[in-house]
Amino acid sequence: MKSAFQIVAGVALFALFQAGCSDSPKEAPSTKPPSTSQVDNDAAEREAAFAKLSSEDRNLAEEQGFCAVTSEPLGSMGPPLKLLVNDTAVFVCCKGCEKKALANPDKTLAKVAELQTKVKSNRGH
Numbered sequence: 252m253k254s255a256f257q258i259v260a261g262v263a264l265f266a267l268f269q270a271g272c273s274d275s276p277k278e279a280p281s282t283k284p285p286s287t288s289q290v291d292n293d294a295a296e297r298e299a300a301f302a303k304l305s306s307e308d309r310n311l312a313e314e315q316g317f318c319a320v321t322s323e324p325l326g327s328m329g330p331p332l333k334l335l336v337n338d339t340a341v342f343v344c345c346k347g348c349e350k351k352a353l354a355n356p357d358k359t360l361a362k363v364a365e366l367q368t369k370v371k372s373n374r375g376h
């Protein structure tokens with residue numbers, strides 16, 4: 252009687268131990284979507300992205316406001332990338348835009364000037 256109980260208890264414990272053991276090893280990094288894009292978070296996201304820049308770059312990026320290639324808001328795809336186009340600091344939204352911006356410096360600089368004007372006039376109102 253007693254020994255039978257012990258066996259049952261032992262098996263139960265063993266089963267528990269096994270269950271606990273198979274569950275605990277590092278949970279596979281669950282395939283979270285990179286960012287469940289909450290539209291409300293855009294401003295905060297941009298703020299965080301801009302915070303990664305030096306204060307000087309940040310001012311420049313804020314003056315430009317938008318990607319020199321796609322016109323997407325800077326910071327919407329992570330920290331803006333700073334480029335030098337004919338010795339002028341220019342910001343683009345992502346690596347993909349870097350090549351395009353450098354491939355056509357005149358167009359890029361014209362676009363930046365246009366964006367800066369737009370941002371300034373938006374602030375004025």
Ligand SMILES: [Zn+2]
Pocket residue numbers: 318320321343344345346347348
């Ligand atoms: Zn881009």
